[in-house]
Amino acid sequence: MKRQVRVVHIVVVGGGLAACTFIEELGADVSCTVLRKGGEEHGNSWLAQGGVAAPLHPDDSLDQHWYDTMACGAWKNDGGRVWQLLEAGVRLVEKREALFDRNADGRLALGREGAHRLPRIVHAGGDQTGRRLMRHASASLLHHGRLFSHAEAEDLYIEDGRCQGVVFRWQGRRWRIHADAVVLATGGIGSLFPCTSNASGSTGDGTAMAARAGAVLQDMEYIQFHPTVWYNVNGAVQLVSEAVRGAGGVLRRGDGTPLMADVPGGDLAGRDITARAVDQESQAGRPVFLDVSTVPALASSFPFLHTEMTRRRSNSWIPVAAGAHFHMGGIAAELDGRTSIPGLYAIGETACTGVHGANRLASNSLLEALVTGTKCAATVKKACASGRSGVVPLPLPSEHAMPDLGLLRRQIHEGLGVVRSNDRLDRLLEQLDAYPDGMQQTTALPAANMITTAREAARAARQNEVSLGAHWKEKSDEPTLTAGTVDPVFE
Ligand SMILES: Cc1cc2nc3c(=O)[nH]c(=O)nc-3n(C[C@H](O)[C@H](O)[C@H](O)COP(=O)(O)OP(=O)(O)OC[C@H]3O[C@@H](n4cnc5c(N)ncnc54)[C@H](O)[C@@H]3O)c2cc1C
DSSP states (O other), rough: OOOOOOEEEEEEEEOOOHHHHHHHHHOOSOOOOEEEESSSSSSSSSGSSOOOOOOOTTTTHHHHHHHHHHHTTOOOHHHHHHHHHHHHHHHHHTTGGSOOOHHHHHHHOEEEEOOHHHHHOOOOTTTTTHHHHHHHHHHHHHHHSSEEEEEEEEEEETTTTTTEEEEEEEETEEEEEEEEEEOOOOOGGGGSSBBBOOTTTTOOHHHHHHHHHHEEETTTEEEEEEEEEEEEEEEEEEEEOHHHTTTTEEEEESSBBBBBTTTTGGGSHHHHHHHHHHHHHHHHOOOOOOOOOOOOHHHHHHHHHHHHHHTTTTEEEEEEEEEEEESSSSEETTTBOOSSSEEEEGGGGGEESSTTTTTTEEEEEEEHHHHHHHHHHHHHHHHHHHOEEEEEEEEEBBBOOOOHHHHHHHHHHHSSSBBBBBBHHHHHHHHEEEEESGGGGGHHHHHHHHHHHHHHHHHHHOOOOBBBBTBBOOOOOOTTTTOOOOGGGGG
């Protein structure tokens, strides 16, 4: 029996910066329901340390930021959209300028990160930019949205070729919620891998749901690995921001020699190049360390890192590994979130608008969350007429044993790690095909999403023979490191 519980028009899946910005811009006059898998801290936005990139330095310009974004993306980016992103982004940063740290002279403090030619990273509370932005943005979520925390979206509800709602789980029950528009803001896919900087829920759920609904995906093989994920025998501890190398941190081998000495750009080379250098050492069983003894005023510049080092009694040589960090690919979308399915929008990291190309420029993704969230709200407000609403209870999911997620992650790492080969990708695709179908309707939903997203990424990687940016295939007769995309900035 159908039971109408409440009137709903727009459903947002996710509670990170993209979702919160969307709701803030939507305003209180549009009815909206938010489903988020955890609480406020559950997502990558909360973890973002470095900051937001914007060309605010007197010597900087949109042109130069555009050039650095394109060069880092190996010129695979959609140049027109990059320009739109940066133009809109700088206005949104200026609008929030009160949140960001200032120098003693009162001007905005601008940091520098890898592959940026100029200091252009605004930050808040030192390395606490993400949580400060989230605290600011989530106020709108509490005021304007009906919020279901610990609610897990399972699948999109498609009828007559249009996305008309979401199936989700909440408090042990399963529901279908109807809507005029559904906005996916489910973040990244780092948690498909054993070593990652990402929040644990970053399992590519939005991408998996969109794939099952037949939406067009794009650039799925481009997964950025961060070179400095603090990693010990118990797994990933936390990301050590690139800004630490920007401030003087040095990557060293166990014998103290600087790892990046002979690489163009040195410690501030593009992320793909640095990640491959670190991974090459790790694969050979040789540890890599980030030496932070050379960073002045570590405690005040990087309080988050300093606190963790003190808590763990770490010395100034932090053991690091390359960990899955950011997904350039995802659900093909316009900058305002429109996808190939009417009524379905995708914003933030789960969307692929083409702005990052083959490799994201550091600190361009919080910008992307702000811009896509803002633009999507404007479009949805115009496009959305009042229509179906309501919540319908559904039968409970059937029981299914959860596959060994540790094993699944190791399989994905083998096939889709920093350096790929067709043999390893074929093996991964076979391994993924061996898992049973239809697990998304069971209690093994998280594994189903991981498998679907990994399969889409592995297929795309298998088909793409061109090593570019973060997608890198080994060739037995070529050294992988020196053949990397060289950032023209440092040539
Ligand atoms: C450690 C770290 C540091 C970073 N530092 C920076 C930085 O300094 N500058 C920068 O620009 N970028 C940085 N990034 C990247 C940036 O943080 C992310 O790209 C950005 O925050 C993504 O925002 P989002 O709103 O799209 O996703 P998220 O903030 O990840 O939010 C995703 C939301 O979706 C929810 N969700 C997921 N699946 C479901 C489901 N099935 N049902 C319901 N809800 C679901 C989650 O619970 C979460 O609320 C960093 C990333 C990490 C991991």
